[in-house]
Amino acid sequence: MKFTILRLLTHSELGMFHEYRRQGKERAKQRSINFDWDVVGKVFPSAENPDTIAITCRRLEDEGTVVEIASWLKRQHKNWRFEGDCPKSSFYSFVDPGVLFAMVVDASSTPAKASWVVIPEDHPARSSILGHGESAQLGKSAMIALYGDEGQYCQTVLSDHFPQLFKEAETVSVTSQKENDNNRDDDDAAPDPLGLFKILARAGHSLPSAVADLVDNSLSHGAREIDITFPNPNAGGRWMCIRDDGTGMTPSGLRGAMKIGQQREYGDGDLGKFGYGLKGAAWSQADRLTVVSKAAGNESTTLTWDKDHLAKTRRWALLTDPVAPEHTSAVDIGDTGTAVLLTQMRPSMEPARGRADSPYAQELAAIKSHLELVFHRYLEGKARGHEKVIIRLNNEALLANNPMGHPLTKEYDQHRIELPGASQDKTAALYVRAYVTPNEAEFDEYIKDLPPLEQRVERDRHSLNGRANDAQGLYFYRLDRLIKWGGWEDLFAKDEHTKLIRVAVDFDRLADEQLQVDISKQLIRLPFAITKPLGDLLKGPRSAARSRYNKKEKAAPTPKGGGKIVSPAGTPAPGGFLPPTTAAGGTPVADPAPAPAAKKDRTSIRLVSSGDKPWQRKTGFKGEEVEVTPLMPTLVTLVQLIDKDAEAKNALSEFLRALETAGVQDQLTDKA
Structure with missing residues (x-):
């Protein structure tokens, strides 16, 4: 859980430095740096309720001396302040409004561990960081937090210019990579697994769009019910599971589906395209992707792509480990189906909107509204070649949001x-x-x-x-x-x-x-x-x-x-x-x-392209509606003939209602 935090400091925050006060530049009595509430919520998701978060910090006392100070974040109303350390060294005489505060923090331990530095306006590290796309969000937010590789460029710049604070041993050395390359029995020009992982993980997905892409896979396998589990990150970490009751995959079929850019024949109604969706959508959000699938007459199969394993081996090696106990209920499929499990998920990079709801609640709302819109025809039962689909998010059934569906449209x-x-x-x-x-x-x-x-x-x-x-x-x-x-x-x-x-x-x-x-x-x-x-x-x-x-x-x-x-x-x-x-x-x-x-009438009659009855009566927010299917061509012709006659349509609706009451509709369905 390593984050790179960036902030351009203002007059009110620089009272933290004694030298700034000694020079008579102070405009406020504040002795701390402001930390935005959404940044704290992202970096320390389990610390949503406490008022103080402990951090052991390393910083420069002078150009060559590093000191370690026990510091903390303290809640101040709806924001936080970084306190516990007011440097007295004259080394900080350069501090002025606009200096760049950069912190690299590991939030996986308690207290958290961090190194921070302030960089003057004329320093090449400042111009390098602010001139790169990783800092783009500073145009929208006063403080940003980049998770892991999202801040890789910033971390490299900090390591080059302030090695005593930020230089760390790489998890995979060049030597170990060469050793792995010497042991290869495949093409020497094969793509580097870790490098390709990083490329595909940046293909432009937000969390809602990634979930929608995973739902595409379920629909392509004939799913009628899809369950999405996304629990609060404060309870068991950040993970998600998309489970369906589709046809599932055989062991060889699943292995093929886990292949990058798998080439296969796509059916006319298949939502897939490049053989990328499952992997790209999952990797855009998580460092570990596990798929559990079962086709009729086959045993359940479990395969996993793990970023850490790719980094360690530098080989395309799938893992077959069983799912961890805490996730077994989420991936429990029936006779057939597939469950896609995302673990080691990265925090959202989307800025929080307002402060009424928690970042987690906003993520849930965004996923819900996105899926209800994107798949509204499937949820309504109006997608060709598909029965009506039920999608649940944390056990709540989603409701179709047809952008053209208002009755006054x-x-x-x-x-x-x-x-x-x-x-x-x-x-x-x-x-x-x-x-x-x-x-x-x-x-x-x-x-x-x-x-x-x-x-x-x-x-x-x-x-x-x-x-x-x-x-x-x-x-x-x-x-x-x-x-x-x-x-x-x-x-x-x-x-x-x-x-x-x-x-x-x-x-x-x-x-x-x-x-x-x-x-x-x-x-x-x-x-x-x-x-x-x-x-x-x-x-x-x-x-x-x-x-x-x-x-x-x-x-x-x-x-x-x-x-x-x-x-x-x-x-x-x-x-x-x-x-x-x-x-x-x-x-x-x-x-x-x-x-x-x-x-204006609360009952309408319209033609639809599919259905298991000659007609179906539905009632919703827009009132009563009769959907006529192609199962009875004479009824279709009649609806076409009276299309512009509201009174005739009302009369037909009541006539069909009488047939429903008499049980004639079921008899006609059997004959059809």
Whole structure:
């Protein structure tokens, strides 16, 4: 648990140094350095309640003398102060506001052990550290804490300039690495395991996005229930387990899955891409990855990648040790399934927001909101080729957060845009549908009868736990999984007056190459050739969004599902979509037009692409909804014919209810 802590000191903190006071520069009577509460929470997670944290510190008394002083952190309201040592040496006559305070602390022992130094503005170590990306967060926070390799550059600079304080023996010497190389029986040019580990661990994952990537693996193996365990770090350390009831893997299958960049055949609905997701997502958060998996008719298999073992052996050597007793219940799978266990997890590098909740509570909330948004179609049972999925976080079932799902949202016709350059037999395409969400007055009116707490929850979910202005733009769905959202990809500028519009852009694996889906499946690039067709397609909805924002539109809002979604051939497109005709080259035949206004009704009927009954009745926050599946084509045709007639749809809903009561629905299901 080694951290590198950086802070640019201010006037109020320099009274700690006697020489600063003697020169008459002091502006305050404070005799300590401020430590931000979120830094202390990250470095000392088990010390959340105590008011004092002991640290044995080494520092310079003069240029060549190192002293060791018993110091401590003391809680001061909601922050902490570093106390116990006020250097009297004239060596510190250089101290002025802007000096860089750098501390390397090992928090794994009690008291903690640390070395610290203050570096003047004209010192090359200061310019080296502040000129490197590791210090970037100092632009947002007064103090930052870098864990382990995240502060490797800073530690190297400190070791070079202040070796008496920071020089330590390397855990793996050059000699030992050469000895290992001499014993190799493989290709001399094979990548160094530790080096590759460090590279892959920096592939741009946050904790929520890493968890989502691990959930992808569960869904690709047919999981219907996924349990995520992430206990409080103050109770047993920082670890996480993602367990599913999918098909699991055979011993040889698991060994292949643990291989970096494993090349395999991906199914049409497989969320994987590079053979990297499992390892990259796990390593971005933890130094130890253990996978337990069991396929039908096979014994359970356990394999582990361990960073320390890679550093020691410099070989790609998997461990087969059993899971530690404290984690056995979390990885307990049934007849089939997989459990991914992350241990030796690194602290979050995301800055804490506000002080109302603990950093751990904020992490839980971030994971929850991210998964509810990213996998909302899976949670709703609307992802093609998948049954409804249940995802639990610490035993709490997640609720789908459909960014276009509010009942007052206006839905536009869907359009298909072909991506140029695809092969003749496999045409890649985007399926684009625009939505205009309710304005603030409409939204407030809709939720006014809810209790204040529920109103706040609904607002947060509708704004995707951010600013409404940032939620406008394109929402890219890859195989019904949301991978990127918000913003216009340089098509348009973000505009307060268009903040009500959200545009779903769906694609499948065929479009990966042309959209340049990145290794973490979080970023894409729109080809220039389709920017004009896409921009033209969205002119109408953007104009309607401005009108609704300005409250100039008087028509009653259309319930979701009220628009026509019939393709020329009546055949669903990938993802269960029913696109209208487009001209060659991806240009829409006509600009999209908003669905006609209908009477506000709490019951709607809409077509879906799959289901185990001819129709299913659901009730949620937006009211009652009847989903009609393709199992009964005549019923599908009837729904299409009465699509614009609200009274007819109400009558059909009541007729179907009577059939449900009489048990006819079950009989029709059996025949289907």
